[in-house]
Amino acid sequence: DAGVTQSPTHLIKTRGQQVTLRCSPKSGHDTVSWYQQALGQGPQFIFQYYEEEERQRGNFPDRFSGHQFPNYSSELNVNALLLGDSALYLCASSSGTGDSNQPQHFGDGTRLSIL
Amino acid sequence: GDSVTQMEGPVTLSEEAFLTINCTYTATGYPSLFWYVQYPGEGLQLLLKATKADDKGSNKGFEATYRKETTSFHLEKGSVQVSDSAVYFCALRPGGYQKVTFGTGTKLQVIP
Numbered sequence: 648d649a650g651v652t653q654s655p656t657h658l659i660k661t662r663g664q665q666v667t668l669r670c671s672p673k674s675g676h677d678t679v680s681w682y683q684q685a686l687g688q689g690p691q692f693i694f695q696y697y698e699e700e701e702r703q704r705g706n707f708p709d710r711f712s713g714h715q716f717p718n719y720s721s722e723l724n725v726n727a728l729l730l731g732d733s734a735l736y737l738c739a740s741s742s743g744t745g746d747s748n749q750p751q752h753f754g755d756g757t758r759l760s761i762l
Numbered sequence: 763g764d765s766v767t768q769m770e771g772p773v774t775l776s777e778e779a780f781l782t783i784n785c786t787y788t789a790t791g792y793p794s795l796f797w798y799v800q801y802p803g804e805g806l807q808l809l810l811k812a813t814k815a816d817d818k819g820s821n822k823g824f825e826a827t828y829r830k831e832t833t834s835f836h837l838e839k840g841s842v843q844v845s846d847s848a849v850y851f852c853a854l855r856p857g858g859y860q861k862v863t864f865g866t867g868t869k870l871q872v873i874p
Contacts, residue, residue: 651805680861689766689851689864690806703861737805739862750796751862753805 651754668723672740679721682737768865781839785852793854795835
């Protein structure tokens with residue numbers, strides 16, 4: 648049973664570029680959340696997708712956008728990259744939006760470095 | 763808003779020592795509480811959870827009790843091993859929402 652898979656594992660970009668990160672949720676899960684984890688910090692919630700719509704959003708600018716596909720996989724897009732966007736981006740999947748008893752399962756993340 | 767405060771690390775212990783990592787939270791309502799562990803180069807793994815007051819979560823020798831009166835969820839283990847070396851995150855999720863709020867993490871190093 649495959650868990651949450653993310654691609655690519657590592658990515659290097661320069662300031663001003665755009666990037667797309669991808670996530671496939673754990674089998675049976677329909678909700679995907681994205682987090683940004685800066686070095687030495689805890690993950691910060693970016694947004695959550697359910698039924699192909701953004702349901703919740705954290706304190707991130709509009710440069711951060713996403714998409715969820717009918718097969719529940721998801722993409723995170725970041726435009727006009729800044730040095731401060733360098734971080735580990737984590738995808739988490741779970742089942743349903745309203746049941747807080749269901750834990751999220753995390754992927755190993757994409758390490759994004761901005762030069 | 764919701765927040766989680768963890769004791770700062772790093773915490774260095776000898777093998778078989780007792781471990782406590784303190785965690786307190788601020789939230790409205792009745793959140794679910796979690797401890798996640800992150801090994802080097804990996805994502806987060808759920809270690810244990812508690813969904814209501816006085817619940818005790820446990821897994822792999824780790825325990826934490828949901829204390830609503832002190833808004834705490836301290837992580838304990840009676841005898842740590844070298845393989846427990848990792849970063850530990852305390853987290854909460856409000857009822858009815860999927861967004862998880864994390865603490866800043868506590869790095870644990872266990873030496874033989």
